[in-house]
Amino acid sequence: MSLTADVHVTTAVAAHPGVGARLVAGVVGREDLHQYLSAGGYAAVEDAEHLLREVDRAGLRGRGGAAFPTARKLRTVRTGRGVPVVVANGEEGEPASVKDRWLLRHRPHLVLDGLRLAALATGSGDPHVYVSDPASESSVRQALREVAAAGLWDAAVTVTLVEPTYVAGEETAVVRALNGGPALPMDKPPRPYESGVAGRPTLVSNVETLANLPLVQRLGAAGYREVGTAAAPGTFLLTLTGCAASGLYEIPFGQTPRGVLGWLGEETGTVSGLLMGGYFSGVLGRRALDIPLDYDSLKAAGSGLGCGAVAVLSDRSCPVAVSAAVMAYFARENAAQCGSCFNGTAAMSAVLEALVEHKAGADDVRRLTHWSTFLRGRGACGTLDGATNVAASLLREFPDLVATHVDGTCGICDAGVRVTDPPYAAALPAG
Amino acid sequence: MKIKLDRTVCDGFGLCAVHAPETFSLDEWGYVSLAGAGDVAPEHEQGVRRALLDCPVHAITELKPVEAQQGDPAR
Numbered sequence: 001m002s003l004t005a006d007v008h009v010t011t012a013v014a015a016h017p018g019v020g021a022r023l024v025a026g027v028v029g030r031e032d033l034h035q036y037l038s039a040g041g042y043a044a045v046e047d048a049e050h051l052l053r054e055v056d057r058a059g060l061r062g063r064g065g066a067a068f069p070t071a072r073k074l075r076t077v078r079t080g081r082g083v084p085v086v087v088a089n090g091e092e093g094e095p096a097s098v099k100d101r102w103l104l105r106h107r108p109h110l111v112l113d114g115l116r117l118a119a120l121a122t123g124s125g126d127p128h129v130y131v132s133d134p135a136s137e138s139s140v141r142q143a144l145r146e147v148a149a150a151g152l153w154d155a156a157v158t159v160t161l162v163e164p165t166y167v168a169g170e171e172t173a174v175v176r177a178l179n180g181g182p183a184l185p186m187d188k189p190p191r192p193y194e195s196g197v198a199g200r201p202t203l204v205s206n207v208e209t210l211a212n213l214p215l216v217q218r219l220g221a222a223g224y225r226e227v228g229t230a231a232a233p234g235t236f237l238l239t240l241t242g243c244a245a246s247g248l249y250e251i252p253f254g255q256t257p258r259g260v261l262g263w264l265g266e267e268t269g270t271v272s273g274l275l276m277g278g279y280f281s282g283v284l285g286r287r288a289l290d291i292p293l294d295y296d297s298l299k300a301a302g303s304g305l306g307c308g309a310v311a312v313l314s315d316r317s318c319p320v321a322v323s324a325a326v327m328a329y330f331a332r333e334n335a336a337q338c339g340s341c342f343n344g345t346a347a348m349s350a351v352l353e354a355l356v357e358h359k360a361g362a363d364d365v366r367r368l369t370h371w372s373t374f375l376r377g378r379g380a381c382g383t384l385d386g387a388t389n390v391a392a393s394l395l396r397e398f399p400d401l402v403a404t405h406v407d408g409t410c411g412i413c414d415a416g417v418r419v420t421d422p423p424y425a426a427a428l429p430a431g
Numbered sequence: 432m433k434i435k436l437d438r439t440v441c442d443g444f445g446l447c448a449v450h451a452p453e454t455f456s457l458d459e460w461g462y463v464s465l466a467g468a469g470d471v472a473p474e475h476e477q478g479v480r481r482a483l484l485d486c487p488v489h490a491i492t493e494l495k496p497v498e499a500q501q502g503d504p505a506r
Contacts, residue, residue: 187437189494337439339462378464380438 006420007427010098010239012247016255016263019227019235022215023208024250027106030139033146036109040218042152045120052078052121055213057221059233064089064169064206065280065306065382067295070213073203076193077122080201084124087178087197088115090131090140090207091162091169094278095329095425097309099237100207102248102428104136107211108143114210116153117217122203127157130174132164135428166333170381171204173335184335185381208237208308229254232294236305240264241424242275242312251293257310258289266312273313273397275424277306279326280386282393283319302396304389311424318412318419320405323394324352325423330387340378344371345387352391355405356413362406369395432471433494434479438464440490447486451478469494 015025021039036042045051056071077084088111092100103111112129119127131137140159147153160178162168168183175196177183196202212234216224225233232253238260240246245264261268274288281304284291291301298304313319331349334341351368354360372391375384395402404410436455443461447454454475455463471479483491 185439187435187439189435335439339441339443339460340438340458340464343460343462344458375458378438378458378462 007425008241008246009429010102010246010248010426011429012245013102013249014247015250016235016252016260019250019252022235022250023103023107023110023211023237024248030105031107031109033109033143033150033152036107036113041109041113041214042116042147043214043217045117045217048121048123051117051217054221055121055216058212058216058224059221059231060209060212060216060224061232061295062206063208063212063236063308065277065304067305070205070209073193073205074118074121077124077201077203080194082200083126084122085126085128085197085200085202086115086118086122086124087128087130087174087202087204088112088118088207088210089169089171089174089204090129090133090136091164091174091183092133092307093164093166093169094280094307094309095166095422096241096275096278096311097239097307098426098428099239099248099308101133101136102237103207103211104131104133105139105428108139109147110211110214111207112140112143112147112153112157114207114213115157116155117213118203118205118210119155124203125155126197126200127155128178128197129157129159130162130169130178131159132162132168134161137161166329167335167381167383172381174204175202184337185383187380206307227252229292229294231296236293236308238293239307239309239426240312241309241426242314242317246426253294254292254297256290256292260293261289261312270315271312272315272317273319275311275313275322275326276303278309279329279422280304280306280382280389282389282391283313283323283397284393285319285397302393309426316412316417318356318401318410318417319394319398320352320401320410321356321413321417321419322423323390324349324356325419325421326390327352327387329422330383330390334383334387335381338379338384340375341384341387344375344378344384347371348375348387348391352394355402358405358409360406365395365402365406432473432476432479434465434469434471434483435492435494436463436465436469437490437492438462440488442488442490444487447482447491450482450485451475454479455482
């Protein structure tokens with residue numbers, strides 16, 4: 001299989017109708033302090049407990065991939081042993097996602113305001129911003145100068161720039177890097193909320209999650225819940241790739257892919273499936289068009305929203321070849337720490353590669369099927385779980401196509417259609 | 432007894448799975464994961480202690496009572 005590098009540069013940015021001014025609407029270029037303040041930013045907090053209750057009532061969950069309830073995480077860190085540390089995690093390792101970098105480059109004050117609120121809610125005096133995108137770093141540093149000059153927030157915020165890798169944004173990799181080590185995951189326990197930076201209870205929070213805190217403060221829990229669903233209130237940032245309308249979109253939870261693609265003027269007749277959650281949640285067949293984009297609906301379908309990145313598979317992209325390309329990425333980009341991961345991803349990658357080239361037999365598919373369940377949970381971080389998700393979902397969603405690759409001919413692959421490496425990668429314009 | 436296994440340290444020697452196969456689950460390349468959450472039943476403690484002492488890379492540690500509370504999903 002020949003692979004070609006092809007990174008989609010994301011320029012289209014829009015909010016779904018009805019979302020209003022939350023994360024992306026009305027932002028042209030980089031929002032400066034004056035603009036952010038005139039929209040009500042950096043508002044005073046009278047009572048941290050009230051803020052925590054509002055976050056709880058708003059139903060905010062983490063946007064980095066794990067979807068953990070934010071209020072619970074804040075409370076756990078607040079009541080941990082030692083003075084808490086809060087970290088805005090903007091290290092966006094998913095190749096198909098751009099939303100964190102977009103927020104840091106275009107709305108640094110919204111993210112910093114969220115970090116400020118997280119510090120107030122947890123009682124932390126030691127806030128950090130952790131990034132791997134130099135343009136994000138300079139945007140945040142400029143924002144911090146603006147905040148300091150205006151005397152709005154007197155905390156000394158530490159900004160840390162690391163090399164971008166798939167695993168560098170994993171929460172224990174963040175902690176390890178901030179403690180002076182390599183940005184590689186650690187095995188658990190302890191979790192960062194128990195013992196993180198300098199052994200203190202540490203909140204590692206995705207920047208989109210933090211960007212929602214000022215919205216909860218400004219709108220109130222009830223106002224925040226006016227879009228989205230009862231179980232998944234609010235909006236999420238969708239990095240959409242694989243179609244003409246590729247871009248960054250703010251979507252209320254509960255919309256279907258068919259609805260979103262229709263809003264963007266995309267034809268859905270040729271959609272064969274979706275690649276979900278960046279590379280983490282595997283593939284879904286055409287049925288995905290009608291599955292609401294929220295935590296519970298996607299979980300019930302055996303998938304997940306992850307970091308909010310979704311790639312559209314067309315009739316010109318073979319799901320076997322796409323899965324093989326994602327697995328090759330995992331086999332190459334894993335942290336090379338856990339034996340089950342570096343061996344397991346290499347083994348699954350070899351089978352998928354052989355499938356693409358019509359060199360795999362039924363025994364190979366049986367081994368892949370075994371690994372797709374047996375290897376789950378056998379790594380210190382989520383990389384191996386992402387890899388098993390890809391294998392298991394391909395086998396579940398496209399069994400006929402897998403069989404065709406064993407003993408038939410695949411029209412798409414035989415027509416010479418190639419998958420890019422890494423597949424459906426997205427980037428922001430040079431900034 | 433509660434233990435922790437650091438899989439980033441494990442080099443696949445496999446002695447732990449010999450001494451305490453009910454606690455340490457091997458993959459086909461010889462690397463282990465804990466079969467459970469790290470709580471060791473009294474009848475398995477002796478084998479696990481032997482595994483802990485024999486692991487050439489010290490990938491297994493016994494958690495002190497206060498550490499054992501950490502990682503509890505109920506928190």
